[in-house]
Amino acid sequence: MAQIELRKLVKSYGRNTVIHGIDLDIADxxxxxxxxxxxxxxxxxxxxxxxxxxxxxxxxxxGGRVVNELDPKARDIAMVFxxxxxxxxxxVRQNIAFGLYTAxxxxxxxxxxxxxxxxxxxxxxxxxRRPSALSGGQRQRVAIGRAMVRSPAAFLFDEPLSNLDAQxxxxxxxxxxxxxxxxxxxxxxxxxxxxxxxxxADRIVVMKDGRILQAATPMEIYDHPGDVFTAxxxxxxxxxxxxxxxxxxxxxxxxxxxxxLAGVRPHDxxxxxxxxGLRLEGQVTAMEPLGPETLVHFMAGPVPVTASAGAHDxxxxxxxxxxxxxxxxxxLFDPATELAIPRG
Amino acid sequence: xxxxxxxxxxxxxxxxxxxILTWTLVFIGGxxxxxxxxxxxxTSLKTSGQIYDLRLIPARPTLDNYIKVLADxxxxxxxxxxxxxxxxxxxxxxxxxxxxxxxxxxxxFRGRMFVFLAILSTLMIPTEMxxxxxxxxxxxxxxxxxxxxxxxxxxxxxxxxxxxxxFFETVPDDFLEAARIDGLNEFTIWWKVAMPLVTPAIxxxxxxxxxxxxxxxxxxxxxxxSKELYTLPVGLTxxxxxxxxxxxxxxxxxxxxxxxxxxVFLALQKFIVRGVMLAGLKG
Numbered sequence: 127m128a129q130i131e132l133r134k135l136v137k138s139y140g141r142n143t144v145i146h147g148i149d150l151d152i153a154d155x156x157x158x159x160x161x162x163x164x165x166x167x168x169x170x171x172x173x174x175x176x177x178x179x180x181x182x183x184x185x186x187x188x189g190g191r192v193v194n195e196l197d198p199k200a201r202d203i204a205m206v207f208x209x210x211x212x213x214x215x216x217x218v219r220q221n222i223a224f225g226l227y228t229a230x231x232x233x234x235x236x237x238x239x240x241x242x243x244x245x246x247x248x249x250x251x252x253x254x255r256r257p258s259a260l261s262g263g264q265r266q267r268v269a270i271g272r273a274m275v276r277s278p279a280a281f282l283f284d285e286p287l288s289n290l291d292a293q294x295x296x297x298x299x300x301x302x303x304x305x306x307x308x309x310x311x312x313x314x315x316x317x318x319x320x321x322x323x324x325x326x327a328d329r330i331v332v333m334k335d336g337r338i339l340q341a342a343t344p345m346e347i348y349d350h351p352g353d354v355f356t357a358x359x360x361x362x363x364x365x366x367x368x369x370x371x372x373x374x375x376x377x378x379x380x381x382x383x384x385x386x387l388a389g390v391r392p393h394d395x396x397x398x399x400x401x402x403g404l405r406l407e408g409q410v411t412a413m414e415p416l417g418p419e420t421l422v423h424f425m426a427g428p429v430p431v432t433a434s435a436g437a438h439d440x441x442x443x444x445x446x447x448x449x450x451x452x453x454x455x456x457x458l459f460d461p462a463t464e465l466a467i468p469r470g
Numbered sequence: 471x472x473x474x475x476x477x478x479x480x481x482x483x484x485x486x487x488x489x490i491l492t493w494t495l496v497f498i499g500g501x502x503x504x505x506x507x508x509x510x511x512x513t514s515l516k517t518s519g520q521i522y523d524l525r526l527i528p529a530r531p532t533l534d535n536y537i538k539v540l541a542d543x544x545x546x547x548x549x550x551x552x553x554x555x556x557x558x559x560x561x562x563x564x565x566x567x568x569x570x571x572x573x574x575x576x577x578x579f580r581g582r583m584f585v586f587l588a589i590l591s592t593l594m595i596p597t598e599m600x601x602x603x604x605x606x607x608x609x610x611x612x613x614x615x616x617x618x619x620x621x622x623x624x625x626x627x628x629x630x631x632x633x634x635x636x637f638f639e640t641v642p643d644d645f646l647e648a649a650r651i652d653g654l655n656e657f658t659i660w661w662k663v664a665m666p667l668v669t670p671a672i673x674x675x676x677x678x679x680x681x682x683x684x685x686x687x688x689x690x691x692x693x694x695x696s697k698e699l700y701t702l703p704v705g706l707t708x709x710x711x712x713x714x715x716x717x718x719x720x721x722x723x724x725x726x727x728x729x730x731x732x733x734v735f736l737a738l739q740k741f742i743v744r745g746v747m748l749a750g751l752k753g
Contacts, residue, residue, distance in 0.1 A: 178647050199653030211648035215666040228653035272652070 128189035128202070128279035128312055129154045130175065135184035137170050137336075144170055145336045147184065152280075152329075157306050157313045158341075161323040161359070162333035168316045169284055171333070175314060176205050176282050189279055199228065204273035205282040209289060210265045212257050218244070218268050219253040225272040243271040246305070263294040270305070280312040287322065299325055320360050324348070332356045350457075354464040357389050357457060363421065365389045368429040369461065370404065377404045377456060379427050386467065387459040394455035397422050397435040403453035406431055410441045422447060507728075513721035521717045535722040545723060547698060548705035553730065555621050555690075555701060556683040562625040563679045564672055570626070571634025572660050576646060586635070592628045601692060608693055619693045620701065624683055630675050637671035638664060673738040680734045684727070702727050 130152040137145035145167045152158045160168035173179040175186060177198035186193050193201045204225065212221045222240045229236070244250045247267045257265055266286055273281055283302070287295045303326050306313055317323060323330045324344045331341040332355075340352040344360075351357035351365070358364045370388035371380035377388045390404050408424040408431065415421075420435045424447055433449040441447060458467040513521055515531040523529070539545045574586050604623050605614075613619035641664055649659045665672065687703040694700055697708070702723065709719040 176647075176651060178650070198647075198651040203651065205648065205651050207644040207648060209642060209644055211642070211644035213645065213663060213666070215669075224649070225652055227658075269648075272648075276652070 129187075130280060130312060130314065131185075131187040132171070132175075133185040133187070135171070135174065135186065136182045137167070137174060137179065138182045143182075143336065145174075145182075148333075148336075148338050150331060150338060150341060152312060152314060155310045155312055157303075157315065157326060157328040158331060159315045159317060159323040159327035159329075160331045160333055161317055161320055163318060163359070166333040167336040168318075168331075168333045170336075172205075172282050172284055172314060172316045176203060177201050202279040203282055204276050204278040204280075205284065206266070206269045206273050206286045208285040210257075210269040212265055212268045212272065214257050217254050217256055218249055218260070218271075221257070221268050222249075222271040222275055225275040229276070239275045240271075243274045246274070246308070247271050247301075261294075262290045263298055266290065266298060267301075270302070274305075274309070278311065280314060283313065283315040285317055286315075287317070287319070295319075295322075302326065321362065324360065330360070332359060350466065351389075352466050354387060354389070354459050357459070357466075361391055363392045363432050365391050365457070366395060366429075366431045366433075367459070368406075368426060368431070376402050376450075376453075379406065379429065385461060387461050387464070389457035389459060390451040390455055392421060392432040392434050393419075395431070395433040395449045395451045397433050397439065397441075397447050397449045399450040401450035401452035401455070403456035404451045405448070406433070406450070407446065407448045410443055410445045410447055412443065413441050422449070424449075510721045510724050513718055514725045516718055518716065518718050535718050536726070539719060539722045539726065544697065544700075544705060544708075545702075545726075548700050548702045549726070551617070551620075551699060551705075552684055552702040552727075554617060556680050556730075558617075559621050559624040559683045560676050560679040562621075563627050563630050564676055566626040567630030567675060568634045568638075568665060568668075568672065569660065570631045571636075572638045572664055574631070575635045575638035576641075576643070576664070589628045589631050593632070597688065601689060604689065605692060614693060615695045615699055617699070620690050620699070621683075623689060624679065624686075627679070630679065633675055634668070634671055637668045641667050669741050673741040677735060677738055681731055684731055 130150075132148055132150040134147045134149060135145055136143065136147050148167075148171065150158075160171060162168050170179060174181050175188075177193065177196060177200075181194050188201055188203065198205075213224065216224065219240055222243055223236055226236050226239060231239070241250070241253075244253055247270060249264065249267055249271060252260060252264060257268065260268065266289075269286070286302075287298050290298060299322060302315075306326075315322075315326065327344055329341060330344050330347050332339045332347065334355055340347055340356050342350075342352075347356060347360050351360065354367055358367065367387055367389045368379055369381060369385045370377040371385045373380075377386075388404055394401075395404070395406070406424075406426040408426045410422060410424045411430070412423040413420060414423070415437070417437065419437055420439050422433045422435050422439075422441055424431055424433065431449070433447070435441070458469070459465065460467055508526060512526050512528060514535055515533070516523070516528045517530070517532060517534070520528060520530070570589070574582060600623070608614045608619045608622075613622065645663055645667065646659055649663045654662065685703060686701065687707075690701040691704045691707075694704065697705070700708070706720050706723045706727070709716045709723065
């Protein structure tokens with residue numbers, strides 16, 4: 127169990143700085159998900175935490191101890207990799223036991239720990255198989271088992287579910303979350319999938335271009351995104367953002383001076399709705415019936431917009447629709463800085 | 471993906487011209503390679519009077535040559551010498567070539583490329599030229615006419631280092647980093663994690679090293695002077711120089727000499743196949 131602190135963390139490759147002095151505190155037992163597009167520095171941050179990449183400047187503390195100069199093995203962390211990194215020449219049992227390679231335990235103790243971890247992960251019947259005889263989800267569970275047996279102070283996950291299909295991914299999300307609830311170990315988890323971030327995290331850290339844009343609970347980020355990028359990145363379908371200005375109490379699309387960026391989530395922008403926060407009108411380009419609701423894509427002037435309609439509403443391409451969102455669902459951003467404008 | 475996935479099945483009852491050409495070429499190649507070996511076995515079963523009778527199946531096959539060769543203590547001695555040298559060189563070159571190849575493939579350090587190119591450049595120098603410095607080295611260090619003298623040039627090879635480097639580059643870093651986080655030291659990571667992942671390369675290198683040294687003639691001939699230290703290929707030629715060329719004895723010795731190479735190949739073949747299967751795995 128450990129608290130993790132990042133202080134002014136910088137990573138450069140030659141003149142190219144990829145992490146620009148980030149600060150973050152991860153509480154003991156917290157599940158923190160780093161999310162962002164490729165190249166945002168989330169994996170680099172995790173690798174510095176693990177000790178696989180050197181820190182250029184700044185400080186990493188795990189459990190109050192500065193670990194900058196410590197080898198990975200001395201940091202009391204365990205890591206699960208994107209492509210599992212379980213050894214094809216070893217059985218499941220041997221793979222999990224690999225986590226205890228340097229542990230000073232008797233054979234019987236090691237065996238017991240391996241079997242306990244396997245039982246928790248549902249791998250008991252597979253212990254003597256080789257990885258080639260396992261499914262992707264099972265392989266990832268083996269990788270998690272190898273990390274678990276060490277009872278580390280913190281788990282680091284580097285996009286562990288990226289190689290799995292959608293269904294397995296959904297299942298593994300629940301399993302990893304349940305595992306966290308059971309073990310209570312600090313977890314730093316990297317993903318580019320905002321659904322994973324939303325569903326698993328105690329706190330989401332949104333990163334872009336080597337900087338932290340926002341670190342907050344999933345609902346805080348969803349309800350109050352700090353900037354345009356975060357607003358678009360978190361939530362599917364992504365938030366509509368368009369230049370707008372106040373007119374008769376509501377925001378309407380606008381160009382030119384005096385405008386702001388108005389954002390509204392498709393789910394809050396109702397076709398035929400009577401909201402008074404934002405009103406849009408345009409011609410339908412496409413329609414996606416999802417079951418519980420129908421997504422309607424239309425052009426609000428030059429801007430493509432997604433709105434939602436009733437499950438059984440149907441629209442023709444070219445048809446003109448009106449959509450509106452309530453005041454409290456409209457997010458306003460400064461067009462120059464793209465930062466959220468606090469509501470007064 | 472297996473070969474069956476790549477090649478579409480042949481339609482029944484139709485033979486494509488491409489196939490006929492392929493089979494013809496393979497057949498000709500096979501005949502060219504197999505004929506001398508068949509004649510070697512055939513001659514080894516003939517008496518000295520029959521050797522110019524070019525029939526493949528001897529009129530009166532005899533095992534006398536085998537009895538003579540095996541009863542001759544020299545042959546056994548040379549066989550053992552060859553075995554000692556070939557095994558030592560194989561083990562040594564697999565060990566050192568892998569170690570150096572792994573270092574060049576997986577560690578970033580100043581001068582890495584220079585070291586690699588320096589090693590690689592020695593591949594361009596023919597053995598005939600290397601023999602001179604080898605000989606001078608052996609003479610200076612007192613290695614002439616010793617097992618060490620025969621073995622040392624092959625104990626670490628540029629080719630093996632290159633081969634192993636290329637294979638280690640295909641091992642994902644995640645494997646090594648996972649082991650690093652698990653607390654293994656770098657040597658153990660190489661031995662316990664990286665090496666088992668490149669078994670096909672190790673098998674191939676072992677076959678090359680063993681065959682290369684088992685059949686080596688030029689250097690052992692130069693470095694050895696006492697007959698007790700001859701390797702098999704060098705020793706066999708002494709059947710040719712003493713009184714007259716005893717073809718049947720040379721062929722019998724050569725036939726016996728092929729046995730270890732067959733054993734090594736058959737023993738390592740399954741690792742190559744298994745290794746290829748491993749390489750196809752994700753994770």
